[in-house]
Amino acid sequence: MKRLHRKERVAAILKILSDNPNKVISLGYFSDLFQSARSTLSEDIAIIKGVVESLECGVVETIPGAAGGVKYVSGVSKNEETEFINELCNMIKNPTRIIPGGFLYMNDIIYSPDIASKIGIIFSQHFKDKNPDYVITVETKGIPIALMTAKALNVPLIIVRRNSKVTEGSTVSINYVSGSSKRIQTMSLSKRSVEKGSRCIFIDDFMKAGGTANGIIELMREFDSSVVGIGILIESFTESKRLVDDYVSLMKLKSVNEESGEIVLYPSKQI
Amino acid sequence: MKRLHRKERVAAILKILSDNPNKVISLGYFSDLFQSARSTLSEDIAIIKGVVESLECGVVETIPGAAGGVKYVSGVSKNEETEFINELCNMIKNPTRIIPGGFLYMNDIIYSPDIASKIGIIFSQHFKDKNPDYVITVETKGIPIALMTAKALNVPLIIVRRNSKVTEGSTVSINYVSGSSKRIQTMSLSKRSVEKGSRCIFIDDFMKAGGTANGIIELMREFDSSVVGIGILIESFTESKRLVDDYVSLMKLKSVNEESGEIVLYPSKQI
Structure with missing residues (x-):
């Protein structure tokens, strides 16, 4: 040069x-x-x-x-983080996002590379002192924000599958009960994915009762590894007891009213 | 400041x-x-x-x-691209990666944020002159490289699902026949995902006969949109006729010998 x-x-x-x-x-x-x-x-x-x-x-x-x-x-400054999360809340609170069943359409937001990058940087600030070895997520919607968190932390990403696939080789599968729907679900991870004794950060786009997060903790135990941090983009209020208590969320969703179009959502930090 | x-x-x-x-x-x-x-x-x-x-x-x-x-x-220089793809080939050609059935375990590579970023930059160089509106992929393994391509191109990512999900709202689903296994598969995409008349780049980690790529082309037609570029990390040799002919691949996989452990894989550009 x-x-x-x-x-x-x-x-x-x-x-x-x-x-x-x-x-x-x-x-x-x-x-x-x-x-x-x-x-x-x-x-x-x-x-x-x-x-x-x-x-x-x-x-x-x-x-x-x-x-x-x-x-x-x-990193981002406190001010920038606050402004960004307020902006996200305003984007999401648009009544046109309501999907029958009271769900919110958010793919355009969570699949945006710019937004996912910033969310990844914010999560990385929360978890960098945990010295993680991996960021882990479950397919599919959490993958972009989990990848960007992994990038900011300079660690590999692990993607847990809903079903074991032939292209993953030998896998460890667990069944777990979803905390809110009480349905039995499966998750599966290639045996080669995680080294023993690893420290993982679990990242996901949404959490209700915490069944998936709890499942990941259990799955990591099968790998003699531990979940040292949980980062959730939006946590939803739930009447059932939450299955995990130590987590960071960026936004809290209180209610979605399909009739009036009112969405009550706010930054987690305001509370 | x-x-x-x-x-x-x-x-x-x-x-x-x-x-x-x-x-x-x-x-x-x-x-x-x-x-x-x-x-x-x-x-x-x-x-x-x-x-x-x-x-x-x-x-x-x-x-x-x-x-x-x-x-x-x-962007990356021609030299850096060549060196990087050679390096990837060497990483992948390791016989310990062979999974029963002749598959190759590559999650550690394609889920690495560093590697996915570089692949994304390389694909973006190939496709930036196509003026794409979106990068599109099918869940799950192609998501990290597709997201990084979308980031480099500054366009949103679209993730097509294998099954329609309640959280996606109304969806358009198509059935297509996988080119190599001849099985009927489904893919599904939320109606809100794509604006009419959009130009999309399809990115995936692997292509055999091209059934998935062909399915995406058909799906985009349902959205009055078109696939203006196809980027594949590894294309595999196949005896069936390939269903798409206009694509860019970075590596070609000729054969995997489960007994001898020999993997014949090389950069697409050497041919």
Whole structure:
């Protein structure tokens, strides 16, 4: 690569760090790439820390020692998070979203790459200190937000299937009772998916009584692994006892009135 | 925001552009954000174009006119693409991946956020000139690479279900015959998912005879929409006639020998 000036190099380093959130990149890597002395790069990193701070888009950390380097941890400011979740609530509260049965059509929102990315960054802020090895979700609707959470945390995604598939090889399946409908459901995961002793964050788009979350906890036990965090986009009020109590939700859905078109939904943090 | 020096502002602008690939951002937005004159920002953009060129990570385009601005189109160099696909081939050719029935276990690869991101960028390079309105995929395994393609193209993702779900509202379902197994399959999509007259890119992880791709083309016809591109991670050799002929694949799988453990797989471009 041709030699870059500081103003170019600083931008290039931030671009590389930002494309690889939560990944430690050694100064040696940058030194080889840009033919620059480590002392010069340390000054570059100091400038980058200031830029990220000004943009309030996370934090750049320097990790000392032989395995050290620098990493970008993605984030959004408290204000931006609040504004974003308010905006989501307003989008969802549109009566045209009501589907017979009192469900809400949300695919356009939860499958939007932009929105899913931001939700992923918000969840990653909640769970980064749990040092997770994986993000786990159940097919299908939670996959985009779970993938973006995994990207922000720099860990692999695991997708649990509703039925075991021949293309997954040997699987572990469990039956569980859905907390709200009381129906027996199955979930299934390839034996190769998870290493023993892993720490997982479960991410899903919706939670009512928590039967699925509870099922995932049980499934992870079969892998000698544990669920160290649960992130839910929307939790719904339920009269049955909730089966899990330690979780983070971004929004709470109180009621959907099919006749009047009223949807009572608010950010979880307001409570 | 406090006033930034050029070396900081250039990095900040590149970070914002890079987080929003294929999205036109007006100079007015940056002018307000950084309290800088447009002439100053134009010089910043020129520097950023050089940085992106040096990193060979896409291109920054200036769009003139009232609705104009600047956008970052993500990309990888030809060399990087070739190296990456070779690497993927080597990862996949590991005999321990063979699953009874001659399938290959690939979840750790296709669910990796890093790998899925790169595949998404590569597909976006192939299809950006088609001006797509959506990226479309069928649940489940293709979702991560399809989402990352949609992100790079800055268009919404559509996920077709195998069965219609109550939470999707009214759906359009079609039955189609799988090209290789000759079994009748169903796919189903919410009526609200696609606007009439849309241009879609179909992304999937695997294609044999092309029955699913063909089904998607038929399904899109029901929405008065069209499939303007097909991107497949791995195409498999098949003795039946392929049902679609216009597609891009990244790798070709010739054979999997369960006894010897030999997997014949190579980059599609070598042919």
